[in-house]
Amino acid sequence: MDNDETRLTAQLALAQELVEHLQNGDEEGARLVIQQLRFPYERELFEELGKLTRELHEALQSFRGDSRLVEITQDEIPDAKERLSYVVTMTEQATHRTLNAVDEGLPIAERVHDSAVRLSERWGRFRRRELSLDEFREFARELDAFFSATGQETERLRSLMSEVMMAQDFQDLTGQIIGRVIRLVQDVEENLVGLIRLSSGRMEGAVAKPVEPTVEKAEEPARGGVGPAVPNTSDDLGDVVSGQDDVDALLSSLGF
Amino acid sequence: MKILVVDDFSTMRRIIKNLLRELGFNNTMEADDGSTALPMLKSGGFDFLITDWNMPNMEGIELLRQVRADPELKELPVLMVTAEAKREQIVEAAQAGVNGYIVKPFTAETLKEKIDKIFERVAG
Numbered sequence: 001m002d003n004d005e006t007r008l009t010a011q012l013a014l015a016q017e018l019v020e021h022l023q024n025g026d027e028e029g030a031r032l033v034i035q036q037l038r039f040p041y042e043r044e045l046f047e048e049l050g051k052l053t054r055e056l057h058e059a060l061q062s063f064r065g066d067s068r069l070v071e072i073t074q075d076e077i078p079d080a081k082e083r084l085s086y087v088v089t090m091t092e093q094a095t096h097r098t099l100n101a102v103d104e105g106l107p108i109a110e111r112v113h114d115s116a117v118r119l120s121e122r123w124g125r126f127r128r129r130e131l132s133l134d135e136f137r138e139f140a141r142e143l144d145a146f147f148s149a150t151g152q153e154t155e156r157l158r159s160l161m162s163e164v165m166m167a168q169d170f171q172d173l174t175g176q177i178i179g180r181v182i183r184l185v186q187d188v189e190e191n192l193v194g195l196i197r198l199s200s201g202r203m204e205g206a207v208a209k210p211v212e213p214t215v216e217k218a219e220e221p222a223r224g225g226v227g228p229a230v231p232n233t234s235d236d237l238g239d240v241v242s243g244q245d246d247v248d249a250l251l252s253s254l255g256f
Numbered sequence: 257m258k259i260l261v262v263d264d265f266s267t268m269r270r271i272i273k274n275l276l277r278e279l280g281f282n283n284t285m286e287a288d289d290g291s292t293a294l295p296m297l298k299s300g301g302f303d304f305l306i307t308d309w310n311m312p313n314m315e316g317i318e319l320l321r322q323v324r325a326d327p328e329l330k331e332l333p334v335l336m337v338t339a340e341a342k343r344e345q346i347v348e349a350a351q352a353g354v355n356g357y358i359v360k361p362f363t364a365e366t367l368k369e370k371i372d373k374i375f376e377r378v379a380g
Binding site: 162165166168169171172173175176224225226227228229238239240241243244247250251254256 | 263265267268271274278309310311315316317338339340341342343344345346347348350357358359360361362363364366
């Protein structure tokens with residue numbers, strides 16, 4: 001308050017001085033007084049400019065320092081692309097595996113069906129006593145062949161159906177891989193929102209909130225499971241088994 | 257023989273249930289993660305647990321630990337069927353007391369072989 005009053009008194013004195021200089025036609029004197037009058041305001045301007053510069057610097061630093069975004073763009077986005085390509089490959093393989101089984105199974109079902117229709121027509125004639133002895137012998141031979149073929153072919157059908165069922169395991173495996181990519185997308189979203197909040201906060205001159213720490217979010221330390229290992233991604237860095245034989249060997253080395 | 261199948265993917269639960277039926281196990285129940293499986297197990301009557309690892313809420317490895325920590329359940333045979341393929345994870349499961357470990361994708365033969373092996377050991 002005292003400071004303000006002193007400042008005001010000083011400025012009033014300067015203003016009176018300025019009026020005097022002007023009345024006396026002393027331009028040089030007036031100019032010097034104007035400079036003195038302007039001085040406190042200039043200092044304020046410089047201070048404000050300095051603050052802005054500092055804030056800009058901090059904003060750039062925190063942007064650069066947010067290594068999570070750097071990590072995401074450098075490693076995880078390319079990784080995610082590789083994971084999604086792998087999903088496409090897996091679903092393609094599963095579909096082919098299913099269609100192959102269907103391609104093999106349909107003709108078998110048709111064959112069994114045709115034979116059954118043909119034989120049942122003959123069976124009807126036999127019941128109506130329309131078959132000669134020779135025809136009956138032929139019919140009996142065909143029935144024998146039908147029973148033994150049907151046993152084999154339905155067994156083959158059963159195994160093809162089983163193949164179709166096992167091919168559906170892709171939904172679990174690709175689902176886990178896609179789930180991981182979704183978590184990355186959420187992570188990117190959160191980081192971008194943080195970045196937008198940071199920059200808009202500065203622009204409005206509000207006290208800028210630091211970017212919320214999102215580090216380690218994608219890692220999910222609480223989550224030990226990560227889903228299937230995908231080739232050509234960071235999964236290659238881990239020590240991953242190549243299949244069940246590898247698992248069995250490892251477990252037996254542990255005394256299993 | 258009553259078996260609990262735990263996996264967050266209903267498709268995988270169906271596959272495992274179908275395979276179990278082919279092997280002659282008809283009495284199976286399902287749970288979609290560890291936190292729903294544990295109360296079912298605690299309510300009793302299960303002879304065998306087949307569980308995935310990577311699941312929301314409670315993962316399979318945690319379920320295994322809780323089972324081993326429970327005096328009523330600690331002898332329950334547990335088979336892990338999972339896509340988790342890191343050596344350290346398999347070691348972790350072994351140390352937590354798993355009875356068998358199958359990596360996805362797996363075959364019907366593998367499932368049969370591991371189940372047979374587990375019951376041979378339990379019986380012997």
